[in-house]
Amino acid sequence: MxxxxxxxxxxxxxxxxxxxxxxxxxxxxxxxxxMRAVDATQMPALRRWPATVAAVAFSVAVVAFGISTIQPGIDSVRISSATGAQLHLPNGSVIEAKPGLEMPEGAWVEVGPSGSASIGELLLGPGQVAEVTPEGVVLAEIVDGDLVPITTPGPSEASRSSDATAPTTGSAEAVNSDPSSGTTVSSTDGAVSDSTSAKEVAPPDPPVTEEAVTTSDARGTTEPPTTTIENRPGTTVNDDTTSRPTSSLPPDATTPNSAPSTTVDSSTTLPDENGSTTTAPDESTTTTSVDATIPDPSTTTTTETVEVPTVRLPPDLILGNIIGTLRSQLLPCVHTDVILTEFAEAVLAGLLMPEQAQTVLDC
Amino acid sequence: MQAVQSLPVVDFDLDRPDPNHLPGEAALVERARIDTQAFADLYRFYLPRIHAFAFRRSGSKEVAEDVSAATFENALKNLHRFEPRGGGFGAWLFRIAANQLNDHHRKVGRTRGERGQRAMANMIGRAEEPDEAALVSESQTIVREALTKLAPRYQKALSLRYLSGLSNEEAADAFGVSRSTMAVIVHRSLKSLKKHLDGIDSDGFLPVDDYPEATAS
Structure with a gap:
């Protein structure tokens, strides 16, 4: 079929x-x-157009993503103020630094001999250089034509660097120490001497530890190793207005392994203005105990008792104080200043005890 | 003594060109994507074949030219989409031509009513008879008309299989199916064609039931 x-x-x-x-x-x-001629002149262009747009959009997206990835946390850095400074751009061009100019990463400002500049919170003086890095704006210096960032010391490091030769520093101020002769504190007036008896006091409270960290800056300066200083409450002097934390370390404490146990137990007698020394009563005894501990297996505690004198007041001031005291205690009575002054001078001369003068003047 | 059996002589003349295939066609097609002259070479080689295919299918010179022009225009527009697989560029070109022929016959059949169809059949028979008497017999005209009544899928299959000059494998590639599947489709198409030819009365008219537009109206 x-x-x-x-x-x-x-x-x-x-x-x-x-x-x-x-x-x-x-x-x-x-x-x-x-048809082919028209297609070659128009149609391919029309067909390429979406691809071109897509390629451009993709490139922009890639660049934007790259910038956001490389510089995630850097905001726009601008020059706040500038006088006599130059702005060095990453492309090598150098222009005069002016307020408001934006500084891209890699740009740096060099202040002239008599100029100044500020970038954000960073103030630059004559001759200083600041560079914009991924971490922000940092101080730098020109070494052999290269820009080298300067490590900015931290607060604790800065306090230590103020006494670079001292192996350790106290919490507030360093006290001149001499283990062989004891600690001597000179008073500015030197009129009244006050002494403290040396005692070793066991630390009643947990020590306040300050730990020094070994650091190394760009210049190769190395800080001493960890040092622990125990400041105890007894480090205050028996002066109502004076507080002197002290610390004492042996001279060889700069090296961690060369600090054998050192114990300083000294009594210090302060001379008065006449060169004589007096010993303060027991009531005014102040015990100062300073322990300096070096973090080494051979580390020992250095206990030092320091006699700290009270500040000697001028005679006129002492007399005025006595008169004031008498007057405050004898308010019900009416005494002339002449009488009070006479009694005060008597007390000051040692002819009359304050209690006796008060009794006499008491009405 | 055993007689030596002579082997049949085989013609190994591989340099003899195949008239149905263009040498270096694949490279020429690749160049034709951007080279006008390369596409012109393809056009000159395939235009007589596409034109003959359309003429055999339609029996009309004008239709053959229209289909040929539409085929090459579509090929040029869509050359960037062409993938050299299965039958190559020739099969792809005949597939386009077969689709164009189906579209042509669908449009023509849609405009025909019962009365118009009868008049058209008479006009075609009378008009072509004097000019194409030597080329196309009346039976061929009847078969061609019967083809237009088949489902588009069957029209396409029979056209590619018998009227394109392609081999069975090439026709299957042009149709987009395997050779075995193509054989099944061709078999069903022949049965459908036979059904339509048997329905044509002695006057050469198709039964009214075969004109959906007429029955719907």
């Missing part, structure tokens, strides 16, 4: 057909060439 159809179709497929008309063939070829 289908064989007939097969034969019919085979005959139809093998039948002779006329060739395409030559004019039609040429006309169609020209038409196709024109």
């Amino acid at each position: 289908t064989d007939d159809m097969h034969q019919h179709l085979t005959a139809l497929g093998s039948s002779a057909v006329p060739d395409p008309d030559a004019a039609f063939a040429d006309h169609l070829e020209l038409q196709l060439r024109d």
Whole structure:
């Protein structure tokens, strides 16, 4: 059944057909060439347009992402004020530093001999240099033509660097120490001497520990190793207005392994203005105990008792104080200043005890 | 003594050009994506084949030219999408032509009513008879008309299989199916064609039931 159809179709497929008309063939070829010409000038451009836009958008996104990744935390750095300073840009150009100029990363400001500049909270003086780094604006210095950031010391490091030669420093102020002769504290007036008896006092409270960390700056300066200083409450002097924490370390304490146990137990007698020394009564005894501990296996505690004198007041002031005291205690009575002054001078001369004068004047 | 059996002589003349294939066609197609002259070479080689295919299918010179022009224009526009697989550029080109023929016959059939269809059949038979008498027999005209009544899928399959000049494998590639699947589709198409040819009366007219537009109206 289908064989007939097969034969019919085979005959139809093998039948002779006329060739395409030559004019039609040429006309169609020209038409196709024109289409290709139009396609080459317009269509490819239209097809490339989305790809171009996508490529540009992708590039912008990549650049934006890269910038946000490389500089995650840096805000815009601008020059707050500048006089006689130059701004060195990363591309090598140098312009005059002016307020408001933005400083990209890698830019740096160099202040002239008589200039000044401020970048944010950083103030630059003559000759100083500041650079914008990924961490922010830092001080720098020019070494052999290269810009080298200067490590800014921290607060504790700064306090230690103020006494770079001293192996350790106290919590407030260092006291001149001499283990061989004891500690001597000179008073400014030197009139009244006050002495303390030397005692070793066991630390009643947990020590306040200050730990010095060994640091090394760009210049290679190395801080001493860890030193522990125990300040105890007894480090105050029996003067109502004076508080002198003290510390004392042996001279060889600068090296961690060369600090053998050192114990200083000294009594200090302060001379008065006449060169004589007096010993204060027991009531005014102040015990000062300073322990200096070096973090070394051989570290020992240095206990030192320091006699700290009271400040000697001028005679006129003492007399005035006595008169004032008498007057305050004798308020019900009416005494002239002349009388009070006479009694005060008597007390001051040692002819009359204050209690006796008060009794005499008491009404 | 055993007689020496002579082997059949085989023609190993590989240099002989295949008239149905263009030498270096793959490279030429690649160049044709950007080179106008390369596409012109492809056009000159395939235009007679596409035109013949369209003429055999439509039986009309004008339709053959229209289909040929539309085929190459679509090929040029979509050459950047062409992937050299299965049958190559030739099969791809015949697939476009077959689709164009289906579109043409669908549009023509849609405009035909029952009366118009009968008049058209008479006009075609009378008009082509004097000019194509030597080329196309009346039976071929009847078969061609019967093809237009088949489902588009069957029209396309039979056209590629019998009228394109492609081999069975190339026709299957052009149709987009395997060779075995193509054989099944062709078999069903022949049965459908037979059904339509059997329904044509002695006057050469198709039964009214085969004109959906007529029955719907």
